[in-house]
Amino acid sequence: MKLESSLKIFIVEDERLGLERLIKLLHEIDETIEILGHVETVKSAVWWLQNHPAPDLLLLDIELADGQCFEIFRQIDVQVPVIFTTSYDEYALSAFKVNSVDYLLKPIRKEELEQSLAKLKRLRTTYGEPQTQVNVEKLIASIHQFQAPQEYRKRFLVKQGQKLQAIEVEEIAWFHTDSKISFLRTWDNQRFVVDYTLEELGTMLDPQWFFRANRSYIVHARAIKMINPYFNGKLQLKLQPAAELNDVIISKEKASEFKRWLGK
Structure with missing residues (x-):
């Protein structure tokens, strides 16, 4: 057209x-x-x-x-x-x-x-x-x-070797993307590949519990163990289980939104 x-x-x-x-x-x-x-x-x-x-x-x-x-x-x-x-x-x-x-x-x-x-x-x-x-x-x-009540994802089907396994959302601490591949990390520190981008995951997860921290991470509120001031108004998050790079950075522009979300 x-x-x-x-x-x-x-x-x-x-x-x-x-x-x-x-x-x-x-x-x-x-x-x-x-x-x-x-x-x-x-x-x-x-x-x-x-x-x-x-x-x-x-x-x-x-x-x-x-x-x-x-x-x-x-x-x-x-x-x-x-x-x-x-x-x-x-x-x-x-x-x-x-x-x-x-x-x-x-x-x-x-x-x-x-x-x-x-x-x-x-x-x-x-x-x-x-x-x-x-x-x-x-x-x-x-x-x-x-607005109709939003139905959020309850579980994800992942591969474990040649088998398939259902992971309940309640078992997930955070999501991470690396080289265009998305992973989830469970509370007991297991990692699984998920067949969705973080953008798609953001529409599936309950925003009461999950927050898109940056381009690489979506984190569960209970996974945030420490918040430190960072350069130029940014925030540094320490996660449990620990993130791949040991910390997650939230931009200055997103810091206020993050604080409002975590303080609810």
Whole structure:
């Protein structure tokens, strides 16, 4: 699908793999699409939008390193069509689809993204450049009101030699990725390969207990034995069982979110 003119898109996404996949899908759909740039936080998104010409479309992840993307709309007047990307249940989204071009459920599929861009094209053709207004408070209220109960993963099937074994989630201390292979570590320090990326695992695990510490680790709250201040506002975690590199570093941007999560 090609739009009549090159579409200029700005992306706000804090997951590297998610960003790379999104850009790849966009160029597969239409190689003329121009990616103006991308940022990972609310703060940097606000700065970019205030200091650059408006794009044709914003692709916004809802959960960012320093909060939810709705804060962007509270700080500045965004007069740009928006496609939200989210892990919220798809049935909840139907209650407020009228507020934007579309909402895409992660992991994003090519055909759904293509349909959203086609919808934008129809809007531009029929009504001219759409000036999308997002009622942020209504959007947040709708999410919490209509969100269906999330079903989280209860166990993972792993290989042990030539056999298969079910590992209950309650047995898992943390997940780790190395050379594009994901592993889980149990409380009794056994390691197993899992057939999911950390990005996929993040949608399967109960966020009450598991936290995506960085690009390489998802940790269980009870696995965190010590938290030390690190350079430039970062945090250093000591895990039990010990991590592969003996510690896990949380970025300055994610430190506040981590503290709120662990302090619940």
